[in-house]
Amino acid sequence: MKLAVFVHEYREPEILDRLKAEKFGIILVQNGVYHATLKKNGQTSPLLSKEAEFYALSEDLASRGLSDDKVDPKVKVVNYEGLVDLIFNDYEKILWL
């Protein structure tokens, strides 16, 4: 299964570690984009240590004053159109956690 999940808050969804998929994507949107940029007490978000492909929505980064150059290199920045392509081409099931 190719599964992508949306993370929209700056906390880790409880179910995240329990989900299993051959291809797993984590799409950071809304307050989820802080995972991509912030270093809390010098540490990157533990969420970024998961085995997954990471994406963050550029519009949500920009609206929060977070520039793309602060985004962790593991995370690919996409816009809404890029997100549509991910949804149709790269993943089969999508969950909003």
Next chain:
Amino acid sequence: MGKLTIGTFSSLVGSLSLDFAVKLAEAAVKKGHEVDFWLSGNATMLGKKNQSKFRDYSYLLGTIEELLKTGKFQITLCEACGKARGIHKEDIIEGMNIYSMDWYLASMYNADRVIHIGGE
């Protein structure tokens, strides 16, 4: 080109999840996909006519009206959720449907992708 069904329960005012869902629908239609959009729970307020545009609140009706013109976008409001909030057929914008929950399930039947944004 595919079909995307988006369902959302989040409110127009007080949350930006509906804003996200409408922008995603807009991008999908722009790329040539068809979009079915289901409004349930607090999201039903998106359908209400005569919304005023204030800078402190999301205003999505303009985008919805443009999307409806494309012929690739259908939007339906949950009848029970709407009525419980005082939103009846005569209160909703032209081009929007009002049906029971089975419409959403039927829309998913032949959808290539489904994104369900299940409330706050």
Next chain:
Amino acid sequence: MAVKKYAFIIEKLPYKSETSRLALTHAIASQTVEIHLEEGESVEPVIAFVGDGVLNCLKDQKALDMYGVTSQEMHIKNALLLDLKVLVCKEDLEKYGLTEDDIIMDAEEIGGEVTTEIVPFSEIMNVIETADQVLFF
């Protein structure tokens, strides 16, 4: 005859928000979906409670008396009455010290025949994997 399986995965707590209620009412709406579909097409819902969502399944809910609204208990019993598959995550029940004595296991008093199934999360993951559509509440 094409039957498509929809998974309704419920993680939210009941009552404070409408989310878990809408999960059940949408799942139950599968009973009338055929009016919108072609002949021979239908939908088979599977409801699965995970995480905090298992607390929707506690017995003796008095929401009708307290809030004047149908309880989640009644919705779950209606789902069972309609022969919908209802799964509850075993590990999450254990986490809260709950057993099958604490949760709604059947709808016998209204004539329901199927019962709630307590299953390991791996089985719920399998439902997510095999379902045609997955909705997370």
